[in-house]
Amino acid sequence: AGWFGLFNGKDLSGWMTFDPGAWSVGGSGELSGRGPRSYLFSPGIYRNFIQGAGARAIGVGFPGEVNLAWDANNLRPAIIWQGDFIDASKHWVGRGSGFQGPAGINTLSLPSGLSLAILDDADAPWPGTGGRGPDTRFKGYLLDDSRFPSFRYIFHGIEVTDYYEPFEAGDAFVLRRTLTLKGKPAKGLTYRAAVGENLQIVEPGGKFRIGDLTVTLTVSRDPKFKLRQGREITVPLDLTEGMLTVKQVYDW
Numbered sequence: 001a002g003w004f005g006l007f008n009g010k011d012l013s014g015w016m017t018f019d020p021g022a023w024s025v026g027g028s029g030e031l032s033g034r035g036p037r038s039y040l041f042s043p044g045i046y047r048n049f050i051q052g053a054g055a056r057a058i059g060v061g062f063p064g065e066v067n068l069a070w071d072a073n074n075l076r077p078a079i080i081w082q083g084d085f086i087d088a089s090k091h092w093v094g095r096g097s098g099f100q101g102p103a104g105i106n107t108l109s110l111p112s113g114l115s116l117a118i119l120d121d122a123d124a125p126w127p128g129t130g131g132r133g134p135d136t137r138f139k140g141y142l143l144d145d146s147r148f149p150s151f152r153y154i155f156h157g158i159e160v161t162d163y164y165e166p167f168e169a170g171d172a173f174v175l176r177r178t179l180t181l182k183g184k185p186a187k188g189l190t191y192r193a194a195v196g197e198n199l200q201i202v203e204p205g206g207k208f209r210i211g212d213l214t215v216t217l218t219v220s221r222d223p224k225f226k227l228r229q230g231r232e233i234t235v236p237l238d239l240t241e242g243m244l245t246v247k248q249v250y251d252w
Contacts (some may be wrong), residue, residue: 007031045149046086051101052109053078058141060149061085062166064173067104072138075131075153076115080175080250081107108213108252111195116155119188122226126192158183169251179246185239191246193217194233201227208233213252220245
């Protein structure tokens with residue numbers, strides 16, 4: 001994969017910190033920090049067999065000790081957790097066989113199956129198919145300047161970009177997902193935001209709670225959230241304008 005620079009000698013591109021004001025770059029390109037919270041963080045990427053995310057898992061360790069494992073087989077966020085990222089020692093020994101689980105705490109499994117579906121009607125069962133059918137194709141991922149990944153795939157001719165970033169909420173970091181869709185309108189196109197028993201509506205405008213997880217959802221065009229069978233939150237997606245954005249915050 002080659003080498004990449006950790007510091008560009010100019011600014012904090014590719015890094016995050018609790019207090020940007022605690023860091024400065026000198027005239028000669030030297031980086032210095034001060035204060036009790038003068039820490040810098042950079043995300044890590046780990047592609048391998050991850051327990052709960054399948055054989056084509058892509059793990060991301062974000063600044064702020066929030067972590068994600070994305071399932072490239074089923075084109076979905078599979079698990080999120082806090083604390084330490086992952087202990088990859090199992091994959092460094094011998095042939096590196098087996099699945100490695102998260103190294104941190106507060107691990108949550110997210111809904112299985114695709115986040116998107118084409119439904120015949122709003123109450124139709126969510127399809128159980130994965131992400132390797134004739135109408136879906138994984139196109140890899142791109143890293144932005146902060147080295148946060150955007151996962152890219154095709155769904156029924158629609159270009160989908162699935163981007164994640166941490167941000168500070170109070171005294172902790174939470175994870176924000178931005179799903180961008182580009183393409184022609186598709187009848188029955190639906191996004192599934194959450195699944196779980198005893199799902200509670202905190203705010204009708206798009207805030208829900210499932211156990212220890214609070215989900216906040218915003219849609220760029222005409223959101224109409226639906227609680228299905230008391231355990232699923234879905235929203236139809238209107239691509240009339242050719243592009244749509246869904247933002248979802250995971251707080252746990």
